[in-house]
Amino acid sequence: MTNLVEVRNLQIEATTDAGRVVEIIKGVSLDIADGEIVALIGESGSGKTTVALSLMGYARPGCRITGGEINVNGKNLAALSEKERAKLRGTVIAYVPQSAAASFNPSSTIMEQVIEVTRIHGLMSPEQARRRAVKLFRALSLPDPEGIGARYPHQVSGGQLQRLSAAMALIGEPKLMIFDEPTTALDVTTQIDVLKAFKSVMRAGGIAGVYVSHDLAVVAQIADRIVVLKGGEVQETGTTAQILSAAQHPYTRELLAAFEPKPRQAHADTDAAVKPLLRIDNVTAGYGAVRDNGLPLIRAVDSVSLVVEKGRNLGIIGESGCGKSTLARVIAGIHPAAAGDIVFDGKQLERASGKRSQDQLREMQIVFQYADTALNPAKAVEDIISRPLAFYHRLDRQARSKRVDELLDMVRLPRTLRYRRPSELSGGQKQRVNFARALAAGPKLIICDEITSALDTVVAAAVIELLKELQRELGLSYIFISHDLSVVDAICDEIMVMYNGERVEQITPDRLKAPTHPYSKLLFSSVPKLDPTWLDGLVRDPELVSQYGHR
Amino acid sequence: MARAAASRRSFLGHSYNLVGVVASLVIVAWTLIAIFAPSITPHSIGDIVEDDYFGPMRQGLWLGSDYLGRDMLSRVLMGARYTVGISLAAVVIACFSGVVLGMIAAVTGGWFDSCLSRFLDAMNSIPSKLFGLVVVAAVGSSIPALIMTLAVIYIPGAYRFARALAVNINTMDFMTVARVRGESTFYLIGSEILPNIIRPVLADFGLRFVFIVLLLSGLSFLGLGLQPPLADWGALVRENIGGLPFAAPAVIVPSLAIASLTISVNLLIDNLPQKIRDRDA
Numbered sequence: 071m072t073n074l075v076e077v078r079n080l081q082i083e084a085t086t087d088a089g090r091v092v093e094i095i096k097g098v099s100l101d102i103a104d105g106e107i108v109a110l111i112g113e114s115g116s117g118k119t120t121v122a123l124s125l126m127g128y129a130r131p132g133c134r135i136t137g138g139e140i141n142v143n144g145k146n147l148a149a150l151s152e153k154e155r156a157k158l159r160g161t162v163i164a165y166v167p168q169s170a171a172a173s174f175n176p177s178s179t180i181m182e183q184v185i186e187v188t189r190i191h192g193l194m195s196p197e198q199a200r201r202r203a204v205k206l207f208r209a210l211s212l213p214d215p216e217g218i219g220a221r222y223p224h225q226v227s228g229g230q231l232q233r234l235s236a237a238m239a240l241i242g243e244p245k246l247m248i249f250d251e252p253t254t255a256l257d258v259t260t261q262i263d264v265l266k267a268f269k270s271v272m273r274a275g276g277i278a279g280v281y282v283s284h285d286l287a288v289v290a291q292i293a294d295r296i297v298v299l300k301g302g303e304v305q306e307t308g309t310t311a312q313i314l315s316a317a318q319h320p321y322t323r324e325l326l327a328a329f330e331p332k333p334r335q336a337h338a339d340t341d342a343a344v345k346p347l348l349r350i351d352n353v354t355a356g357y358g359a360v361r362d363n364g365l366p367l368i369r370a371v372d373s374v375s376l377v378v379e380k381g382r383n384l385g386i387i388g389e390s391g392c393g394k395s396t397l398a399r400v401i402a403g404i405h406p407a408a409a410g411d412i413v414f415d416g417k418q419l420e421r422a423s424g425k426r427s428q429d430q431l432r433e434m435q436i437v438f439q440y441a442d443t444a445l446n447p448a449k450a451v452e453d454i455i456s457r458p459l460a461f462y463h464r465l466d467r468q469a470r471s472k473r474v475d476e477l478l479d480m481v482r483l484p485r486t487l488r489y490r491r492p493s494e495l496s497g498g499q500k501q502r503v504n505f506a507r508a509l510a511a512g513p514k515l516i517i518c519d520e521i522t523s524a525l526d527t528v529v530a531a532a533v534i535e536l537l538k539e540l541q542r543e544l545g546l547s548y549i550f551i552s553h554d555l556s557v558v559d560a561i562c563d564e565i566m567v568m569y570n571g572e573r574v575e576q577i578t579p580d581r582l583k584a585p586t587h588p589y590s591k592l593l594f595s596s597v598p599k600l601d602p603t604w605l606d607g608l609v610r611d612p613e614l615v616s617q618y619g620h621r
Numbered sequence: 622m623a624r625a626a627a628s629r630r631s632f633l634g635h636s637y638n639l640v641g642v643v644a645s646l647v648i649v650a651w652t653l654i655a656i657f658a659p660s661i662t663p664h665s666i667g668d669i670v671e672d673d674y675f676g677p678m679r680q681g682l683w684l685g686s687d688y689l690g691r692d693m694l695s696r697v698l699m700g701a702r703y704t705v706g707i708s709l710a711a712v713v714i715a716c717f718s719g720v721v722l723g724m725i726a727a728v729t730g731g732w733f734d735s736c737l738s739r740f741l742d743a744m745n746s747i748p749s750k751l752f753g754l755v756v757v758a759a760v761g762s763s764i765p766a767l768i769m770t771l772a773v774i775y776i777p778g779a780y781r782f783a784r785a786l787a788v789n790i791n792t793m794d795f796m797t798v799a800r801v802r803g804e805s806t807f808y809l810i811g812s813e814i815l816p817n818i819i820r821p822v823l824a825d826f827g828l829r830f831v832f833i834v835l836l837l838s839g840l841s842f843l844g845l846g847l848q849p850p851l852a853d854w855g856a857l858v859r860e861n862i863g864g865l866p867f868a869a870p871a872v873i874v875p876s877l878a879i880a881s882l883t884i885s886v887n888l889l890i891d892n893l894p895q896k897i898r899d900r901d902a
Contacts (some may be wrong), residue, residue, distance in 0.1 A: 402801055423801045431803045444794035448816030461802060507798070 074143060074245055074278050075102035075125060081137035082120055082129055082302075094120055094133060096302045102246070107272060107279040109293035109310075111286060111325070113526045114497055117302040122248050122282045126163050127155040143245055160187040164239035168251040170231040174223035181219030184238045193242060206237040209274065210267040229260035233267050240271060247272065247279045253288060257389035257553060258596040259615075265291055265605060284526040286325055287598035290314060291605035298322045310602050328531040329556070329600055346413075347515055347547050348378040348401070348434075353410030355400045356571075365408050370396040372571040373410070378515065381541070383548040385562030387555060387593070393571040394551045398519045401549070402436040415514065432462045435508035439520035441500035445492040451478075451503050452488035458510040477506045480543075482536060498529035502536070509540070517549045522557050534560050555597050567593065641892030647885035651878075654698055655705040662695035667850040675861070675869035685870040687861050693871050696857055697878055703853035705882070707764060708837055711771035712830040718772070719779025720822055724810035726780075727787035728796075738784070745777040749836055750843070757845045767846060771833050782825050786818040820893075827890040831883040838879055854879045 082095035095117050102108050110118040120133065127147035129135050140147040143162050147155055159165075164187075167173045175183060184206075185199035194202070200219070207215035210233040223231060232252055239247055249268070253261040269292055272279055283289050289296060289310070296313040298306040298321065306319040317323050353374050358367030370393040378384045386394045399405040401412060403423030412419040414434060420426050438444040445454055455477055456470040465473060478485050481502040492500055501521060508516050518537070522530035538561060540546060552558050558565055559579050567575045567590045575587040585591050592615065598604065654661070663681075664670050669690045676686035684693035722741075726734040756770045790796065791814070799813050815822075838855025840846045847853050852860065857875035864872045 404797055404801055423803075426803075428803055431801060436798070436801060438794040438798070440794060444798060446793075446795045446813055446817065448819075457799075458802060461804065511802075 072103075073101045074104045074106075075100065075280075076141040077101075077121075077125070077138070078141070079138040080121065080124060080135070080140060080148075082117075082124060082133055083136045084133045094302050095124070097138070098299070098302070098304055100297060100304070100307075102278050102280065104245070105276040105278055106295065107281055107293050109281040109283060109289040109296045110299055111283055111289055111296060112299035112305075112321075113284060113528055116299040118282045118284075118299050119250055120302075121299065122250055122280050123165075125246065125248060125280060126159050126165060128159075157191070160242045160244070161191050161193070162244055163246045163248065164242060164244035165248045166232075166236050166239050166250065166252050169255055170235040170252075171223070171228060171255075173235060174231060176223055178222075179219065180221055180223060180226070180234055183223075184219065184234065184241060187238065187242045191242060199241065203237060203241060206240050206271070207234075209271050210234075210237055211263070212237075212267075227260070229256055229264050232256065232264050236268060236271070240275070240277075243275075245278060247277055249279060249281045249283075251283050254283070254285070258555075258598070259389060259592060261288070261598070262596050262605070262608070262610075268292065269605065285598070286314075286329060286527065287600050290600050290602045291598060298325070314600055314602065324528050326600075328527040345380050346377045347380045347415060348549075349376075349411075349413045350401065351375050351411045351413075353397075353400055353407045353412065355396060355405055355407045360408070370571050371400060371407075374568075374571075374573050376566060376573070376576075378547050378549060379563075380514075381545050381547055382564070383541070383550055383562045385558035385565040386549065386551045386568060387553065387558050387565055388568035389553055389593070392568045394568050395519055396571075397568070398436065398517050398549065398551050402434060402517055404436075428462065432458075432511045433514045434517070435511050435513040435515070436517040436519065437504055437508050437521050440524055441497065441504040442492070442524075444504050445500060445507075447492050450489055450491055451495070454492075454503060455488075455506050455510050458507060462511055473510070477510055480509060480540065481506045496529075497525055498533065501525060501529075501533055505533075505536075509544075513546065515547045515549065517551070519551045520553070523552065523554060530557065531560075537561060555594060635894035637894040638892050640888050641894065644885040644888035644892065647881055648889060651701055651705055651882055655702045658698045658702045662692075662698050664692040664695045666691065666696050666699050666852075668692070675864040675867050675871055678870055684874050687857075687871045688863055693874060696852060697854070697874055700852055700854045700857050700875060701878065703764075703847055703851060704834060704837065704855070704879070707768055707771070707853065708830055708833040710768045711833050711837075712775070712826060714768070714772035715775035715833075716779045716822070716826045716829060719776045719781075720783040721810070722776075723780045723783030723785075724787045724814050724818075725806060727784050727791050728806055728809050728814070734784075737780075741777040741780050744773070745781075749774045750839060753836075753840050753845055754843075757840075762845060762848055764847070767837070767840070771837060774836070775829050775833060779825065779829060783818065783822060786821055787814050790814045790817050824890045824893070827886050831886050834879065834883055 077098060077100040080095055080098045081093065084092050084094050086092060098121055100108070100121070110121060112118045120130070123130065124135060124140055125142060125147070127140065127150060135148050138148060142158070145158065147158070174180070181200060181203060184203045185196060188194050188199040189196070193199070203219060204215050207218055212218055212230055212233055218226065218230070218234075226234065236252070252268070253264050256264060265288065281289060281293055293310050295307065295309050297304055298313070298319060300321050306313065306317065306322050313322060314326070317326055353371060354365055354369055355371045356366035356369040360366055372393075374397060376384060386397065388394045396405060400407045403419070403421065403426055406421040412421065414430065417430070419430060423431060452474055455474050459465045459470045459473055474488060475485050478488060483499060483502050483506070487495065487499065492503065495503065505521070522533055525533060534557060537548065541548065548561065550558055550562055562579065565577055565579060566573055567577070567585070567587065569589045575585060575590045577585060577590070585594055592610065595608070595610065670692050671682060671686040671690040674686060674688050674690050676682060676690070678685050682692055682694070684697060687693050687696060722737060726737050752774055753770050756766065760766050787810070796809065796813060799809055837846060837853060838858065841853050841855030842859040844859065846856055854875040858872060858879075861869065861871040861875070
């Protein structure tokens with residue numbers, strides 16, 4: 071036994087509710103040496119999380135490990151009893167989940183939860199455990215290492231919580247850490263702190279790691295080797311440098327290609343007089359009690375003005391909580407503005423959607439981030455897409471059916487999908503249906519609220535391509551809201567940066583390299599690059615970070 | 622279908638199990654009896670056909686005789702008609718009104734929701750048997766009055782249940798999308814919410830049916846239900862309670878009838894056929 075982890079010909083099966091057996095993992099083999107960090111990457115459904123979980127001898131409900139060996143630290147987890155596996159979890163192998171916020175118990179203090187592992191395994195006295203936890207907090211560069219343990223999970227930020235869950239995993243001094251997309255839910259500016267903290271503790275302790283992610287740029291910063299998975303099989307294995315520079319497998323190349331900046335579409339009609347399609351002036355909106363001046367207590371959007379021209383796209387970018395989604399809801403009238411004007415296609419719009427005319431509603435459509443909740447799970451795709459046709463255009467059954475076929479063609483979905491329910495579609499397919507429903511209305515403006523952020527890189531790139539094509543064919547305008555700069559960069563003619571409810575800067579993609587506002591600078595410099603040395607070489611202005619970063 | 626679990630089989634794209642099938646057969650049997658009762662009863666329910674009261678089972682009087690010497694089989698068969706019929710009518714009214722109001726309240730929100738919720742909470746706080754007593758004292762006991770009373774008693778529960786489910790659905794983005802599209806409240810509740818809550822609502826429907834059967838039997842036992850010579854199962858138990866020391870079938874059989882119906886409905890709810898979702902097998 072030379073390596074810490076040796077997985078040989080791992081097979082995992084699941085049973086569906088019809089009793090059919092599905093092979094999820096088809097003979098995966100994998101080695102991890104002491105102190106080495108291996109990244110598992112692949113699209114959603116590729117089995118990367120399933121493989122990572124199997125290293126703890128765990129299979130999710132309905133799945134079971136049916137074949138192969140999982141040797142960790144000299145023990146074959148596949149052959150151990152559940153009780154023996156439990157002894158290894160937390161002491162030899164530890165796990166950092168994707169969403170720390172969902173994994174902490176909201177009703178007990180952080181310290182109690184961090185040292186729980188030592189109590190379960192009887193590793194050390196609670197006093198010792200607390201001292202060790204504080205040491206870990208310091209190593210993970212958490213603010214106030216002595217005091218933070220006494221807080222409750224809702225009293226710290228998402229990035230801090232993610233580092234605290236790493237502390238929880240590290241307290242049992244494991245030899246292997248499993249990270250399951252730990253930074254996917256974080257803002258780019260926060261992600262950097264978390265990545266840096268992870269990297270330094272792993273390096274200092276000589277701990278081996280498995281890092282599950284679909285973000286190649288993040289993986290490039292932290293992993294020594296990369297394993298590319300697809301359809302439950304290993305496609306390619308190599309050192310990070312090898313994979314990044316000379317990927318062999320077509321799927322890996324596709325992943326890499328999704329990172330290449332796309333050639334932007336040139337606007338031939340730049341000189342022609344472009345009419346503004348949407349103009350909003352000094353719009354303010356927020357939540358909480360309305361005060362004497364008619365403005366709400368908490369202003370999520372504060373005096374924002376913007377213009378969208380016909381056939382052009384505006385990107386709105388900023389971190390979570392900056393008010394960009396509220397702005398989208400204000401424009402669509404879901405959350406009526408407290409002050410300001412919204413002028414659409416030359417006409418003043420009512421602030422609340424309920425008071426707008428049917429045509430005004432039809433011409434401005436909004437597409438939400440999570441297709442899972444934006445599509446009614448009880449309806450077939452056909453019914454979902456045909457409702458706007460019946461409602462706005464009063465088409466009869468035959469005309470609707472024909473149009474549904476056309477719309478499915480437009481969003482590049484096979485026509486046979488029309489009888490399926492949303493739960494029977496993949497994430498990318500769902501988002502396309504979501505988009506097709508907006509198209510069915512025949513809009514002039516589509517507000518896309520983070521529509522690619524729940525998708526993995528390759529699928530997101532395909533959706534963006536689709537959006538561009540449809541724009542060329544149908545002359546649409548988009549307002550594209552995202553926290554992902556590369557997405558906005560790919561499709562937008564102008565980019566507006568929001569911070570704390572205010573518009574801080576509006577720039578064009580050509581000048582993206584040279585933002586003037588300090589917050590834009592920080593934001594743009596925080597986007598991970600494919601270069602593996604990027605994180606180590608990154609120097610950020612500490613003044614900027616303390617002013618705008620949420621540590 | 623490589624390895625279907627032993628207790629579940631599949632039929633028409635649904636999987637079901639044995640308990641559910643047996644329970645539904647019992648329910649179907651009682652329903653048929655309720656429908657065809659007048660043509661299958663051997664005697665009229667009012668006729669005194671036996672000199673002996675609380676008579677044992679014998680040929681011709683398959684379930685013995687009651688406290689007046691009437692044929693128990695006929696009375697149980699006709700009792701099915703009243704118990705199943707009244708309960709079904711009441712539960713349909715209660716669940717329909719409760720679920721529709723609950724969904725409207727969830728979608729509308731604001732003061733409409735608050736007022737309706739508080740009003741129905743107040744209704745809920747009135748003990749059901751006392752409420753029945755007051756209504757019977759006020760308007761007398763008749764089948765329509767019984768149905769309405771039972772329905773009113775169970776509307777708040779159905780409302781609460783449907784509202785709680787609908788509030789969860791209401792926060793979904795597809796509801797926002799439909800609202801921004803300009804859809805009416807009735808489209809929202811009928812087409813967007815209802816399909817998502819129909820299964821728990823049906824389960825609640827069955828459970829409420831059981832409660833109503835029991836409450837109706839309870840009211841009849843207290844003498845507030847159907848008036849003689851008509852009798853539902855609860856009334857049959859009450860009027861023959863004197864036969865208990867003699868182990869007369871007259872008191873045991875209607876009790877078994879109530880038990881078999883309520884337990885079957887309960888078991889059917891717990892074992893409803895499940896649609897098999899994975900179709901691209």
